[in-house]
Amino acid sequence: MTSRVLKDTAAKVGGLLWGTDETAGSAAPEAGQSPVPAELVIHVARLGERRVPFLHREHADGVVARWSEDWPDHIAEVEEWDRWRWEQQGPRGAGAIRDRAPERVVVFHARALFLPGGERVATGVPEQWSVPAWEFETDRYTERASAWRTARRPGTAQEVEAQVRGTDEVAVEAAFVEACAQAVDRAQNPGKYGDTDEW
Structure with a gap:
């Protein structure tokens, strides 16, 4: 997932929640700053020992449902994490968050x-x-x-x-x-x- 996709998604979510102003559209994120809003909930598919983060709940739910069919004896559930927790504790930080269903x-x-x-x-x-x-x-x-x-x-x-x-x-x-x-x-x-x- 590219930084551009994350930035666009963050801008859309932020605009829907908080509205926009002229200065917000021209401000660029600081170096090292995640383009995913801090308040955004990350939907983490827990698949056995693996955790896979998604922006959209339906993608996480779909993976968990199919995983449960494939591996009925393994843990498969969706956990909700805030962005800060994922960046601190999740593997590969914000760059691992997916905005589409995986193949x-x-x-x-x-x-x-x-x-x-x-x-x-x-x-x-x-x-x-x-x-x-x-x-x-x-x-x-x-x-x-x-x-x-x-x-x-x-x-x-x-x-x-x-x-x-x-x-x-x-x-x-x-x-x-x-x-x-x-x-x-x-x-x-x-x-x-x-x-x-x-x-």
Whole structure:
């Protein structure tokens, strides 16, 4: 969210509440001063251990309602904070306050492990799964249809891992085939990928 958006929103709210005068429109905020009015209530969506602040109550309510459906065993509620409290205690201060509803996607994942000879390892966990992710969940959100990587895991087992994630299930499945093929090759030919330096 840009400073300009915050400033415009603050000006509109202030004008509706207090009216305007000629000097108010020409005054620029002081350096370091938040464009969000001090008296403004911040609607904070508490989602498990994460707190996400919104200017508008309906956006916070919408996220909390959907989060409750996705993760029924986790805390999901809306808290009301004043701006000062959020700037002092909230992560990333006023710059984190959102004035729009965030994007939500379903992210598809695939993962497989291979031994040095190329044999696939049974891990006892699903090789493919999907989870909902919001744009503020930077650890699991993505806009890409698919992306994959392989890596040799540290430790004496020398396992090679193939990982894929993306928003398009068909693209993820196709990428998983590619990732597994490279993982097998990497497991069988570690020098080709520079892995021998890690042994």
